[in-house]
Structure formats: structure tokens, C-alpha cells
Amino acid sequence: MDYDRYDRIxxxxxxxxxxxxxxxxxxPQQERWIDCANAAQVxxxxxxxxxxGAPAIGIAAAWGVALAAKQGxxxxxxxxxxxxxxxTAVNLMWALDRMMAxxxxxxDAAALEHEAKAIQDEDLLANRHMGQLGAxxxxxxxxxxxxxxxxxxxxxxxxxxxxxxxxxxAAGRIEQVFAGETRPWQQGARLTMWELVRDGIPxxxxxxxxxxxxxxxxxxxxxxxxxxxxxxxxxxxxxxGTYQLAIAARHHGVKFMVVAPSSTVDMxxxxxxxxxxxxxxxxxxxxxxxxxTVVEGADAWNPxxxxxxxxxxxxxxxxxxVIERPNAGVMQLMFLA
Amino acid sequence: MDYDRYDRIxxxxxxxxxxxxxxxxxxPQQERWIDCANAAQVxxxxxxxxxxGAPAIGIAAAWGVALAAKQGxxxxxxxxxxxxxxxTAVNLMWALDRMMAxxxxxxDAAALEHEAKAIQDEDLLANRHMGQLGAxxxxxxxxxxxxxxxxxxxxxxxxxxxxxxxxxxAAGRIEQVFAGETRPWQQGARLTMWELVRDGIPxxxxxxxxxxxxxxxxxxxxxxxxxxxxxxxxxxxxxxGTYQLAIAARHHGVKFMVVAPSSTVDMxxxxxxxxxxxxxxxxxxxxxxxxxTVVEGADAWNPxxxxxxxxxxxxxxxxxxVIERPNAGVMQLMFLA
Numbered sequence: 001m002d003y004d005r006y007d008r009i010x011x012x013x014x015x016x017x018x019x020x021x022x023x024x025x026x027x028p029q030q031e032r033w034i035d036c037a038n039a040a041q042v043x044x045x046x047x048x049x050x051x052x053g054a055p056a057i058g059i060a061a062a063w064g065v066a067l068a069a070k071q072g073x074x075x076x077x078x079x080x081x082x083x084x085x086x087x088t089a090v091n092l093m094w095a096l097d098r099m100m101a102x103x104x105x106x107x108d109a110a111a112l113e114h115e116a117k118a119i120q121d122e123d124l125l126a127n128r129h130m131g132q133l134g135a136x137x138x139x140x141x142x143x144x145x146x147x148x149x150x151x152x153x154x155x156x157x158x159x160x161x162x163x164x165x166x167x168x169x170a171a172g173r174i175e176q177v178f179a180g181e182t183r184p185w186q187q188g189a190r191l192t193m194w195e196l197v198r199d200g201i202p203x204x205x206x207x208x209x210x211x212x213x214x215x216x217x218x219x220x221x222x223x224x225x226x227x228x229x230x231x232x233x234x235x236x237x238x239x240x241g242t243y244q245l246a247i248a249a250r251h252h253g254v255k256f257m258v259v260a261p262s263s264t265v266d267m268x269x270x271x272x273x274x275x276x277x278x279x280x281x282x283x284x285x286x287x288x289x290x291x292x293t294v295v296e297g298a299d300a301w302n303p304x305x306x307x308x309x310x311x312x313x314x315x316x317x318x319x320x321x322v323i324e325r326p327n328a329g330v331m332q333l334m335f336l337a
Numbered sequence: 338m339d340y341d342r343y344d345r346i347x348x349x350x351x352x353x354x355x356x357x358x359x360x361x362x363x364x365p366q367q368e369r370w371i372d373c374a375n376a377a378q379v380x381x382x383x384x385x386x387x388x389x390g391a392p393a394i395g396i397a398a399a400w401g402v403a404l405a406a407k408q409g410x411x412x413x414x415x416x417x418x419x420x421x422x423x424x425t426a427v428n429l430m431w432a433l434d435r436m437m438a439x440x441x442x443x444x445d446a447a448a449l450e451h452e453a454k455a456i457q458d459e460d461l462l463a464n465r466h467m468g469q470l471g472a473x474x475x476x477x478x479x480x481x482x483x484x485x486x487x488x489x490x491x492x493x494x495x496x497x498x499x500x501x502x503x504x505x506x507a508a509g510r511i512e513q514v515f516a517g518e519t520r521p522w523q524q525g526a527r528l529t530m531w532e533l534v535r536d537g538i539p540x541x542x543x544x545x546x547x548x549x550x551x552x553x554x555x556x557x558x559x560x561x562x563x564x565x566x567x568x569x570x571x572x573x574x575x576x577x578g579t580y581q582l583a584i585a586a587r588h589h590g591v592k593f594m595v596v597a598p599s600s601t602v603d604m605x606x607x608x609x610x611x612x613x614x615x616x617x618x619x620x621x622x623x624x625x626x627x628x629x630t631v632v633e634g635a636d637a638w639n640p641x642x643x644x645x646x647x648x649x650x651x652x653x654x655x656x657x658x659v660i661e662r663p664n665a666g667v668m669q670l671m672f673l674a
Contacts, residue, residue, distance in 0.1 A: 028632035178638065181622065183520060183544040186630055189622070194632040205622050205637040207520040209545040209578025213614075213643035216580070241546025243553070244585055251584045277550075285518065285526070285542050288625045293523060295365035295531040300542040301515065306550035 006166040006199045009152035012051065012059050014117065017070070019063045023050045024153055028194040036060075039068040039078035046085040046092075052187075053154020054228045055123050055261055057086060058095030062116040065099040069109035087278055090229040094263040095119055123156035126261045126319035127163040134164030134224065134259050134317045135171050143176035143220040144168065145211060148239035149191035150226030150259070160259040161224045162192065164317065169201050176219060177203040180211060182239060184284045184302065208241050215252040223249045227260035232335075234310030234326030235272030236260075240303055246312035255314040262318040265335050272307035280304050343503040343536045346489035349388065349396050351454065354407070356400045360387045361490055365531040373397075376405040376415035383422040383429075389524075390491020391565050392460050392598055394423060395432030399453040402436040406446035416440075424615055427566040431600040432456055460493035463598045463656035464500040471501030471561065471596050471654045472508050480513035480557040481505065482548060485576035486528035487563030487596070497596040498561045499529065501654065506538050513556060514540040517548060519576060521621045521639065545578050552589040560586045564597035569672075571647030571663030572609030573597075577640055583649035592651040599655040602672050609644035617641050 011022040019036040025048070026032050034050055036042045042064030045051050051060045061082045068078035083096055102115045138144070144165060151162030158166060168174035177196065182188035189205055196203040206214060214220060223245050229237040236242070236258050249256045269275060282300035287293060294300070316323045323330050348359040356373045362385070363369050371387055373379045379401030382388050388397045398419045405415035420433055439452045475481070481502060488499030495503060505511035514533065519525035526542055533540040543551060551557060560582050566574040573579070573595050586593045606612060619637035624630060631637070653660045653668075660667050 029629070180546070181520065183518065183546060186625075189631050193635040197632045197634045203636070205619075205631060205635060207545070207577060207622060207639070209517070209520060209581050210638070210640055210643070212581035212584055213577060213640055214638070216643075240544060240550060244546050244549035244581065247549055247585050247588045248581055251588075282542075285544060288523075289628045289630060291626045292366070293626065294526050294542060295534045297534045298530040298542060299540070301547070301551070302544070303547060303550055306547070306553075 006170055006201055007152065007158050008199055009195060010157050011153045012056055012120065012156065014063060019060065019067065021045050021051045021060065022153065024052055024191060025050055027190055037067065038071050039064040039073060039081060042067065043081045043085050046082070053149060054091040054226070054264060055155040055160065056153065058091035058263065059120045059123060059156055061085070061092050062095045062099050062119045065096065066109070066113045066116040069112045075103055087276055090266045091261070091263050120156045123261060124158060127155055127158040127160060129319045130160060130259055130317050131158060131163040131167030133322050134257060135167035135173055137257065137315055137322065138168050138173045138222055140173050142174050142222060143178065144174055144222045144224050145178040145180065145214065145220050145245070146192065147180045147188060147225050147242055147245055148182045149187040149195070151192060151195040153191050153195060154226065160226045160261065162195065164224050164257065164259050166199070166201070177201060178206050178214060178220060179203055180206055180208045180241065182241060183208055187239070211245055212248040215248055215254050220254055222255045222257055224257045224259060227258050227264050228305055229269065229275055230258070230260060230265045230316065231269040231271050231275060232267045232331055233271050233328040234313060234316060234323070234331050236308045236313060237272065237275045237277070237305050238308065240306050243306040243308045246308040250312050256312060257315045257317060258313055259317045262320050262335065265318065267335050272309060275307055277303050277305050343507055343538055344489065344495050345536055346532060347494050348490045349393055349457065349493065351400060356397065356404065358382050358388045358397065359490070361389055361528060362387055364527055374404065375408050376401040376410060376418060379404065380418045380422050383419070390486060391428040391563070391601060392492040392497065393490065395428035395600065396457045396460060396493055398422070398429050399432045399436050399456045402433065403446070403450045403453040406449045412440055424613055427603045428598070428600050457493045460598060461495060464492055464495040464497060466656045467497060467596050467654050468495060468500035468504030470659050471594060472504035472510055474594065474652055474659065475505050475510045475559055477510050479505070479511050479559060480515065481511055481559045481561050482515040482517065482551065482557050482582070483529065484517045484525060484562050484579055484582055485519045486524040486532070488529060488532040490528050490532060491563065497563045497598065499532065501561050501594065501596050503536070503538070514538060515543050515551060515557060516540055517543055517545045517578065519578065520545055524576070548582055549585040552585055552591050557591055559592045559594055561594045561596060564595050564601050565642055566606065566612055567595070567597060567602045567653065568606040568608050568612060569604045569668055570608050570665040571650060571653060571660070571668050573645045573650060574609065574612045574614070574642050575645065577643050580643040580645045583645040587649050593649060594652045594654060595650055596654045599657050599672065602655065604672050609646060612644055614640050614642050
């Protein structure tokens, strides 16, 4: 398998004494890097959405702890600061728990650096494995639609849902790729299209609201998305609009695949109803690219995630394997075994 | 009924010797008027989307014919030029057919001016009547979601779907109004929110992809939209995203209402499959507010309408009455009788 052909992007780069992050707020217009020398700077980058995507946030946070140790800062303070940076992404908590366990076991700065590197390296390997697993579900000559950005930018590299698309294209199974623009932040338009063009994968952007019309045309066989948190019954929190795509997919007989590392699965959350949905500033909908597009005095409702119930999901792919038709029983077999 | 309270906007204004059009491309940032002194200028305004909304396009085109007569221009040339300005909107054809019938009957310039005025006046009356009919279907304390712009800007005044919302708010039946932003042209964000704020109707903007999450929350009972063309079986072509809303509404038990003047009904088009869907320039998705937001080299698929099948529509409201659960049989009873 020639992984490198469609995988040239690394957005989180450890530099030995600091962390370099590709500032995702400025893509695709500018490729600017942010250097973080301590945990506070990493926290700020996560809060400001300079780094985004659940796995990438977890990896950056792990490096934040390693940096705190290197600088002789308080590790407790670093952990709680990083933990509070984003409420919904469970990978953040998972990565910090993993660093905390090493701290509790008496790890020094070098050992914490090693642990952060392991989290990052394992994520890349997991993504490549998930890519293979997910692509094997897709019939030759298929078209697929993805949402938001779940690619190299959102992970250590390769991506989750976009990793399956990379693998499916490399294997000759996927012939057409569509990406929803993903309002209000435009992650699909700005980031996914940037990755796909960068890595030479032909793709077309669509308005989020054009997905059903696309499905009706018969061009796509799978919707493939990532996840911010997967509950114990398979209900999946992901970028706003994911739920709408799942409803439309079921209506058209299009299959729906969720791709995420097992660290995204939160067996302590029983169902999607227990997942806190982040509401962000209405201003994100009232202006586009810094220009006010909506009349003064207007209000907006801006939830940034939604929950797709397990019964609308045909397959959940993690690095541990594929769960078809997820429910609490099969989830338990794979994630509590 | 105090119509005026929520109805202060007129975007198509006859000035005795020319037509004034509120340039909808510049709203809400600027309120600039375009003066059209001949049919070619009206055609250009329709082509450029300075005037938009199926009924408003028809009205403007009728005034274009009246202007041609006033200026002593060729009426045949004016008719065919105006007819070619937009392919999907059937009201355009309907209004021009009506003007053509008057020309065939030997009408002079004054009579054609009178006919254009009649088309405009009848549209306003039809909208107010539809507003009453549609609002009567809505239970007290309801929330509603609309898409695109179907208000005063899109018609002679008051609006179709937005007219039902105006009437429902005035009658105290509608308590919460949500508007989808309607990518890529942002008619909901730019125009509908402008109208609602202007007319003092409290409303919230949502991302198009947040509609299903909103429906799941139980806040809305109806989706209310306009139409660009209604086929003989009730299938309805409307702004891209309408079909997706209809699928989501049915999934959640939310009712779906289409509001349009009977001139939008095209009994010569058997079903939605026979409706030509306008594909517009991919550039509309690749830039926002004049700024390129997507990487160079990226492609996009940009259909601007879709078709909602009649079986997903709970009610079609025209000025002739309400059709519940539309199908070819009941459509024929109302529109071929």
C-alpha cells in the first residue's frame, strides 16, 4: 500500500523543545505556523481553534503536558487548564488522562515527551488501519460524501473519515468524492478541499443543503464522517449537520459510516442524550470572512455539534475493528472486553 | 387584520415612466435602487439576480413589456429576451404569457401598463389571502422554520411562505421563527433576516445543516417554504435545501407547507422529474462575499434548486385554497377545474 501518495500533510509537529501547529483558521489563504513553548500557549491554540479536530486536540494537549514538564511548570495546573479548553471532545480528556497516569507513575519530563510522541504515533497508525477497514466496506466505483474536516489536519495524519477516503481512492474503490462546506466554520470548504487538492484527490465541494439532492441522483453510496464523541450505545456526536446527513442517507438507501479512534468512544456516556452540545457565539453565523452579512439586530442559534442516533449508523470503524449496525450490546463487546 | 404592522417593504415600484427595483444583491449592507427605463434593463436585472423570487421576477418582467410598449420597442423582441432571463421560474413565463395575450388582443401601451399593474396588485392580494389560509393551519404557540427568501422582496409584497409567517405572527399563532441561511446565496441570512428585523418579527438565523437538530428539540411544528415551480402531481421545485428539509421534517413529525400563487403551478409538467434544475457557476461556492475561501484548483457542484416530492408535502397553499396531502388527483381538481 502506497500510503504516502495521498498523505503529505502533518499539522502538529514536535520540534524537540516546542510544538509547531499549522494555524487552521488561516487556511487555505495562508499557511502560517504557531510555535507553542508552554502549556498555556497550547491551551490558547486549542481554545482559539488554531488546532481543531478531536484527535489533533488530544495530541496537542499531550504535548502541552510534556512542555509543562520540560519547563518545570505545575503539571496539575497544566492538566486542568488544558482540560477546560474545549468541552465536547472526549479525546482531549482521554489524552490528558493518559498523561496523568504517567505522571502518577512518576514519569519525568523525558518520559512524558515519550508518551506524547506515542499518542501521536499511535494515532497515525490507527488512522491507516481504520482507512483499510473502512475502505474494505466500500464497493468498487463508489461515490462518497464527507462532512467537516477529519483529515490529516484533524489528526496526527492521514485522518479518520478522510483516511478511509484516502484508502478507498488508493484502492480504486472510490471514484467520486464530495465534501460539504460545513457552515458556519467552513471546515469542509476551507480545510478538506485544501487537503484533497494538496494530496491530488479529485473532489467536488457542495453546499450542505445540496446533500439530499446529490443522494437522489444516485452518485454516492456512502456518507463517511468522523466523531467527537461516541456514546456507549453508538450514538455519535459530531459536527452540526452530521445528523441531517444521516437522516437523508437512510431516506435514500445510502450507507452511513462513522470513523474514529477508540479513544473517541466514551463508555461512561450511556446515550447521545447525555452528551453536552456546545453552543457557540451567534456572531459566527452573522458574519462571513469577517464581513457582517446579516442585518444589525438579528439573532442566531449556533449549535456546533449534533447527535446522530446509532440506528441511523451502518458502521462504526475504530482501530479495533468494524461494528456494523451499532447498539449497546455490540459496543460493549468491543469496548469493555 | 392589521396587515401593515408586519408589512412595510415594497421592492418593485412602478414610477409612471420607469421601474425601480431594490437591488437585492447588496442587502442588507446597502439599500440601493436600480432604475430600469426599458425591457433590456429589466432583463439584465433579472439575469443578474438584482430582482429575485419567482413572483417578483414575473412582475418585473410584466413591467418590462409595458416599458417596451411605452418606448415603442419591438414587443416580440422584449418578450423573448425577458423569457430567456431565468430558466426555472414558471411565474416568469406565466406573466409574459398574460402580457402576450393582451398584446394579441390589441392592447396599447396604456393597456399593457394597466395589465402589469394588475399582475402586481393581484399578487399582493393573493399573498395576503394565502397568509390567512396558511396561518389557519398552524396551532397556537407554534415555532416555524423557513428557507430562502419568500417575502416582500420576492413578491409584490407580504410574501408567500413569509406571508404565512407574517399572518401567523400577527394572529398570535407563531411564537418562534427560524430562518435557514440558504447557502450559497445566503438569501435567508441576507434577505429574510433583513425583512424580519425590518418588520419587527423576532427570529433566529440557523445554519442550513442545523435544521434537523432544531427539529429534534421539538421547538418547531412547521417548515414553511415557497416554490419556483409546482408540477401537476404536487412535486415542488424550490431553492436547494428544500428537499433536505422536507425529508428531515417527515423524520421528526414536523409538518411541511408549500406556499405559492397558482401561477407557480405548471399543469403541463407532469412530475418533478420533468423540471429542469438550474446549475450555476461553481464559483458561487468557492468564494464568500467576494473572497476566495476555497483552495485554488478546487471544483464544486452547485445546483440551485431541488425537487421535493409531493408525498413529503403536508399542504400546498395557493390563493385558490389549501391542498392537503397533494397528489395528481386533487391537484387536477383545483387547477384544471
